[in-house]
Amino acid sequence: MANMAQAIRMALHYAEKNYQLKDVFGQDVGAPLGGVFTATQGLETAWNSTLDERGIIGMAMGIAMAGDRCVAEIQFADYIFNTIDLLKIAGNTLWCTNGQYNLPLTVMTPVGAGIRGSVYHSHSFDAWASRLAGWKVVMPSNPLDAYGLLLSCILDPNPCMFLNPKALMRVRGEDLIPGEPADERDLKNLIDAPIGDRSKWKAKWPAIQEHLVPIGKAKITREGQQITVVSYGRHLLLCNEVADQLKAEGYSVEVIDLRSIYPYDWQAIKNSVLKTGRVLFVNEDTDVTNFGEHLCYRVTTELFYHLMAAPKVLAGKNVPGIGLHPHLEDNSVPQKHEIESLIREICAEVP
Amino acid sequence: MATNQFGDLDKKTLTQIYQLMVKSRVLEERLIKIYRAGESYFWIGGPGEEAWGVPLGLLARKGQGPAFDFFHLHYRCTPTLLSLGLTMVDSIRLMMNRATDPSTGGRNFSNHYCFPQWNVAPVTSPLEVQYPIACGTAHVQKRLGKKSITIVTGGDAGTAEGDFASSLILASRKGQELPMLITVQNNKWGISTSYEGQHGETNIADRAKAFNIKSRVINGNDPVETYIALKEDMEYIRNTGKPAFIEAHVSRLYGHSSASGANPVQNEIDPVKEFEQRLLKAKVITDDEAKKTWADFEAEGIRATEQARSEAVPTAESVWDHTYAQNENADWRKF
Ligand SMILES: Cc1ncc(C[n+]2csc(CCOP(=O)(O)OP(=O)(O)O)c2C)c(N)n1
Numbered sequence: 001m002a003n004m005a006q007a008i009r010m011a012l013h014y015a016e017k018n019y020q021l022k023d024v025f026g027q028d029v030g031a032p033l034g035g036v037f038t039a040t041q042g043l044e045t046a047w048n049s050t051l052d053e054r055g056i057i058g059m060a061m062g063i064a065m066a067g068d069r070c071v072a073e074i075q076f077a078d079y080i081f082n083t084i085d086l087l088k089i090a091g092n093t094l095w096c097t098n099g100q101y102n103l104p105l106t107v108m109t110p111v112g113a114g115i116r117g118s119v120y121h122s123h124s125f126d127a128w129a130s131r132l133a134g135w136k137v138v139m140p141s142n143p144l145d146a147y148g149l150l151l152s153c154i155l156d157p158n159p160c161m162f163l164n165p166k167a168l169m170r171v172r173g174e175d176l177i178p179g180e181p182a183d184e185r186d187l188k189n190l191i192d193a194p195i196g197d198r199s200k201w202k203a204k205w206p207a208i209q210e211h212l213v214p215i216g217k218a219k220i221t222r223e224g225q226q227i228t229v230v231s232y233g234r235h236l237l238l239c240n241e242v243a244d245q246l247k248a249e250g251y252s253v254e255v256i257d258l259r260s261i262y263p264y265d266w267q268a269i270k271n272s273v274l275k276t277g278r279v280l281f282v283n284e285d286t287d288v289t290n291f292g293e294h295l296c297y298r299v300t301t302e303l304f305y306h307l308m309a310a311p312k313v314l315a316g317k318n319v320p321g322i323g324l325h326p327h328l329e330d331n332s333v334p335q336k337h338e339i340e341s342l343i344r345e346i347c348a349e350v351p
Numbered sequence: 352m353a354t355n356q357f358g359d360l361d362k363k364t365l366t367q368i369y370q371l372m373v374k375s376r377v378l379e380e381r382l383i384k385i386y387r388a389g390e391s392y393f394w395i396g397g398p399g400e401e402a403w404g405v406p407l408g409l410l411a412r413k414g415q416g417p418a419f420d421f422f423h424l425h426y427r428c429t430p431t432l433l434s435l436g437l438t439m440v441d442s443i444r445l446m447m448n449r450a451t452d453p454s455t456g457g458r459n460f461s462n463h464y465c466f467p468q469w470n471v472a473p474v475t476s477p478l479e480v481q482y483p484i485a486c487g488t489a490h491v492q493k494r495l496g497k498k499s500i501t502i503v504t505g506g507d508a509g510t511a512e513g514d515f516a517s518s519l520i521l522a523s524r525k526g527q528e529l530p531m532l533i534t535v536q537n538n539k540w541g542i543s544t545s546y547e548g549q550h551g552e553t554n555i556a557d558r559a560k561a562f563n564i565k566s567r568v569i570n571g572n573d574p575v576e577t578y579i580a581l582k583e584d585m586e587y588i589r590n591t592g593k594p595a596f597i598e599a600h601v602s603r604l605y606g607h608s609s610a611s612g613a614n615p616v617q618n619e620i621d622p623v624k625e626f627e628q629r630l631l632k633a634k635v636i637t638d639d640e641a642k643k644t645w646a647d648f649e650a651e652g653i654r655a656t657e658q659a660r661s662e663a664v665p666t667a668e669s670v671w672d673h674t675y676a677q678n679e680n681a682d683w684r685k686f
Contacts, residue, residue: 022494050524055483055517062487062501065472066417068494085477086484097465097473098456099673133681134674157676216686266686298683 001172001184004164007143008039008108009191010177010208011150012071016045018210019154023063025049026056026073032198036075037110037169041193042203053079057086057107061093064103069154074109077125077163084128090159091134106153106160111139112234112284113333114167119321121166122329124285126232126261129161130294136215137261139163141236142173145259148213156215163261165233179208218265220272224254227278227347230269230295232258235282235334242339253343261291266298273299277308278346284333287315309349314342356633358579365635368409368574372401372623374648375430378439381652382446382461383605383613390660391446394609396462397427399602400536402622403571406578408434410585412499413469421470421488421501423481426462427536428474428504435469439648440655447656450663456672457665478509482518482533489522489529489594498589500530508541510555522594523562531594532584533559536571538603542611559596571599572622 002010015021024040030048034041049056053074060072074080080087087107094102113122129137136158140146146164153160172184181187190204221236222243231239236257243253254272258264273279279299281292292313299311316322316333323329357365379398386394397404408431411420424431429442441453445464448457454465454473465473472488475481481503489501509515522529535555539546552558559566565587569580577599584595602619606612630636636644674681 023490050517050520052517052520054514055486055521058480058483058514058517059487059490059521062423062484062489063491064487065484066421066488066491068417068491086480089475089477089480093473094676095673096455096459096463096475097467097673098452098454098458099678100454100465100467101473102676104676136675158679262683263681263686264683266683294683 001174002143002177002180002187003170003172004140004143004146005037005039005169006187006191007147007177008150008164009041009043010180010205011147012040012043013203013205014208014210015151015154016043020069021045021071021154022068023047023070025070027051027075029073034193035073037166038192039169040073042191053083054086057083057090060105060107061086061090061103064105065101069104071106071108071154074107076121077109077111078120078123080109080125087132087135091132094158095134102157103159104157106150106162108150108162108164110166110169111163112165112167113322113329114165114234116324116326116329117166117322118324122322124283124316125163126283127285127289127291129163130262130291132161135159135161136263137161137163138215138259139165139233139261140259141165141168141233141257144173144175144177144211145213147177148211149215149259151210152212152215160215163233167234168237177208178211179206181206213259216260216263216265218259218268219257220254220268221257222253222255224252224276226252226276227280227343228254228256228269228272228276229280229282229343230256230258231282232261233283235284238336238339239282242336242343246340246343251343251347264295269295269299270303273303274306277306279311280342280346281311281313282315282334282339284316286318287313288318290315308351309346312342312346314338356629357575360575360578362635365630368405368578369626369630369636370644371405371434372430372574372626373644375401375405375433376623377645377648377652378433378442379429381439381443381656383609385443385446385656386609386613391448391461393460394446394613395426395460395607397429399538399604399619399622400427400571401430402574402626403536403577403599403601404428404430405434406574406581407431407502410578410581411502415468415470417488417491417495418497418499419470420499421472421485421492423472423485423488423501423503424464424474425478425481425505426460426474426476428464429462432464432466432471435466435471437464437466438655439651440658443655443659444662447659448664449659450665451659479505479512479514481505482514483521485531486518486521486529489531492530493592500532500585500588502532502534504534504536506541507535507537507539507546507555508544508549510535511549519559519562519564523564528593530588530592532588532597533564533594534597534599536599536601538601540603540607542607554598556596556598564594564596566596568598568600571601572620572625574622574626
């Protein structure tokens with residue numbers, strides 16, 4: 001089973017062969033490294049940019065303006081912040097030109113904590129990205145969705161932001177990508193660059209096929225009747241685990257993998273909450289003006305009379321950074337036991 | 352005709368440049384009048400940049416797509432746009448935020464042009480962002496190999512932004528040089544802050560030299576000097592695939608924008624008047640022709656204003672239009 005880094009690599013390969021993807025670029029994205037998470041190894045169109053995030057985003061916008069497809073990487077979302085006005089412009093170009101220039105470009109960047117990355121390798125970007133009007137924003141929780149969402153981003157005529165949870169880059173999924181060899185050792189031999197001299201190495205790509213995850217479509221990963229838990233990325237997996245554990249105690253937890261942050265699948269949330277009457281939103285971005293707050297607000301105002309308990313958001317603490325020591329990190333971003341106790345609490349609430 | 356003072360430029364070209372320079376001036380003064388009459392909210396534009404901007408538009412390879420030249424311009428580019436074929440009425444539609452404004456549909460300020468049919472990228476208010484964006488179109492042009500180039504313009508004060516340095520670096524990487532004409536229009540002002548005191552470099556153009564970019568400083572108030580320099584540098588870029596840099600010294604004749612009053616300044620060279628005098632003296636044009644040129648454009652400006660005034664404005668419901676391509680819904684209330 002491919003891990004997320006391999007899934008991203010295969011999606012990019014598929015796109016350069018089938019969607020006329022012309023440029024995959026960013027810091028250390030080309031040979032010999034192929035990306036700090038190896039997500040761009042062996043690609044024909046991958047090249048190393050200058051160490052300049054604004055240069056990367058600006059160039060991506062120009063490439064899109066001239067009509068070519070590109071995927072630009074910001075090495076860590078922690079370093080995307082100095083590009084925010086360019087991201088805003090990428091998002092408003094079609095609108096400002098009254099529909100004349102659309103910018104079909106994809107920016108991918110690793111996000112979130114979970115690898116003891118300390119202050120500047122742990123930032124989240126989902127809440128910030130949700131404020132970039134004109135962009136589509138996605139965040140996968142498993143390799144197959146990463147593959148399908150990235151392909152959808154590359155095909156989309158709008159600027160798309162692909163947030164990959166860095167703690168999941170080495171995590172394998174439960175489903176094969178269509179065309180992927182069943183034995184993960186075979187896949188590794190085909191597409192992982194060797195350690196040491198790579199100058200003669202070429203990837204041998206398996207005959208992978210198209211698999212699209214539509215942007216804006218959520219997925220129910222655990223069916224349940226009692227409470228809805230909405231999450232995405234790394235925390236989605238934690239929510240699944242908690243749901244499975246609580247099942248043994250008789251809880252019936254429905255988990256929704258939102259997958260797309262904007263546009264988001266309101267119908268999936270609404271239908272689930274109409275059924276359960278209880279809801280918890282979980283993500284690791286800081287909790288003041290958090291994207292989960294928007295969803296929580298919407299549930300509160302639109303589904304108020306269907307609720308059996310106050311809807312809640314569990315998110316990162318609004319501290320200046322994620323500290324390196326585990327005591328600091330673990331007390332800054334949501335932990336499994338917090339998800340669990342909040343689920344119990346919400347389920348125990350009597351209207 | 353005394354050709355030596357006009358380089359190799361023939362009478363037809365000189366007259367064309369002159370006419371477009373006058374047209375640009377008349378149009379910008381018309382925009383200022385529209386502002387003063389309370390028919391627009393803001394004016395910013397290019398009086399003082401005619402001698403630079405007109406040859407730039409005339410010399411480029413005009414068309415749509417990467418086989419043609421790309422323009423990433425700043426908000427003083429009316430002279431270049433008129434040379435590409437902009438009509439007065441389309442500039443005024445933008446000024447009066449009409450629904451018929453082809454650049455923005457009434458969404459943005461004057462001089463924030465966008466014309467994909469001539470590869471004119473949208474002019475943005477954030478200064479200097481056009482420089483790294485321009486590197487992207489040049490990158491695609493290089494790949495295509497049709498000898499088309501990307502042109503980028505901006506002010507002197509804005510060169511302090513990192514984006515300016517980004518473009519010098521991206522355009523000059525060894526073996527990956529980009530076919531770009533990188534330019535700065537140095538009017539010695541950034542709103543109220545004078546050039547003196549903000550720069551340690553002798554010329555802004557010297558910064559390009561550090562990246563082995565062919566670079567020069569020109570008198571951008573002289574359309575002949577500008578024309579010759581641009582022609583040479585555009586040919587150099589098309590032939591070598593490498594960037595060139597021009598710092599053009601220009602005037603700013605109505606201050607920064609309407610925010611600072613848009614009043615005429617007296618102590619700067621007026622490139623339109625100066626060129627007109629030269630052409631009159633050399634008998635390239637006559638007094639009567641000059642008077643008629645001004646009067647005709649003045650009349651065109653008045654007609655265009657009346658036309659734009661009569662046209663529809665954007666509807667309130669249109670705020671969501673073009674948030675996403677193909678007008679896909681972007682309003683979360685309807686997800
Ligand atoms: C990034 C950014 N910062 C500040 C401003 C506000 N502003 C608009 S024009 C201007 C001065 C620009 O001077 P210069 O680059 O020399 O160009 P000029 O207006 O003189 O042509 C400033 C500070 C802006 N538009 N964009």
